[in-house]
Amino acid sequence: EPEVTQTPSHQVTQMGQEVILRCVPISNHLYFYWYRQILGQKVEFLVSFYNNEISEKSEIFDDQFSVERPDGSNFTLKIRSTKLEDSAMYFCASANYEQYFGPGTRLTVT
Amino acid sequence: GDSVTQMEGPVTLSEEAFLTINCTYTATGYPSLFWYVQYPGEGLQLLLKATKADDKGSNKGFEATYRKETTSFHLEKGSVQVSDSAVYFCALSDRTQGGSEKLVFGKGTKLTVNP
Numbered sequence: 001e002p003e004v005t006q007t008p009s010h011q012v013t014q015m016g017q018e019v020i021l022r023c024v025p026i027s028n029h030l031y032f033y034w035y036r037q038i039l040g041q042k043v044e045f046l047v048s049f050y051n052n053e054i055s056e057k058s059e060i061f062d063d064q065f066s067v068e069r070p071d072g073s074n075f076t077l078k079i080r081s082t083k084l085e086d087s088a089m090y091f092c093a094s095a096n097y098e099q100y101f102g103p104g105t106r107l108t109v110t
Numbered sequence: 111g112d113s114v115t116q117m118e119g120p121v122t123l124s125e126e127a128f129l130t131i132n133c134t135y136t137a138t139g140y141p142s143l144f145w146y147v148q149y150p151g152e153g154l155q156l157l158l159k160a161t162k163a164d165d166k167g168s169n170k171g172f173e174a175t176y177r178k179e180t181t182s183f184h185l186e187k188g189s190v191q192v193s194d195s196a197v198y199f200c201a202l203s204d205r206t207q208g209g210s211e212k213l214v215f216g217k218g219t220k221l222t223v224n225p
Binding site: 003006041042048060093 | 216217218
């Protein structure tokens with residue numbers, strides 16, 4: 001059964017550093033998403049991506065964040081200058097109708 | 111904006127006990143409703159869904175009914191198993207937005223079932 005994969009499973013970085021979280025969506029899916037979950041809080045929508053452009057983004061998704069689908073298979077989330085409050089679990093999802101989620105990347109900013 | 115409120119956990123039950131996890135929502139449009147489950151070390155998996163009032167979603171013995179009058183979508187299972195131990199998330203998507211239909215999640219409820 002096809003699945004969404006994410007790498008790395010855990011990333012530790014220092015405040016101010018750039019991080020790139022990687023996702024490989026299911027191959028025939030057209031819609032792509034990033035969500036995050038700060039420990040003990042809700043899963044929050046960050047951004048959706050369709051037809052090689054952002055279709056919707058939340059107020060969390062400020063200028064520090066960017067997404068890219070560089071090669072038609074990977075889907076990446078970049079955080080340019082990480083802050084302590086960016087520490088969270090980041091989930092990628094892909095869909096044609098139903099959203100399929102990856103296992104998440106735990107980002108720890110120290 | 112749209113929001114989902116679900117029962118705080120953790121919930122601990124014995125095997126074969128009855129499970130209810132409450133979920134209520136607020137939405138400006140007419141949302142679709144979902145329950146997702148996250149087993150340890152895995153991603154979120156769709157458990158069941160309902161797209162209109164009075165629809166009942168069901169899967170693996172779990173059920174939830176879309177109640178528009180009470181804006182609720184409570185998850186139930188008649189007899190839980192140890193393998194049901196997981197975190198359960200209630201979610202909605204606002205179909206009136208069209209296109210990407212992002213999901214709005216509740217906080218999640220951790221269920222532990224003891225033998």
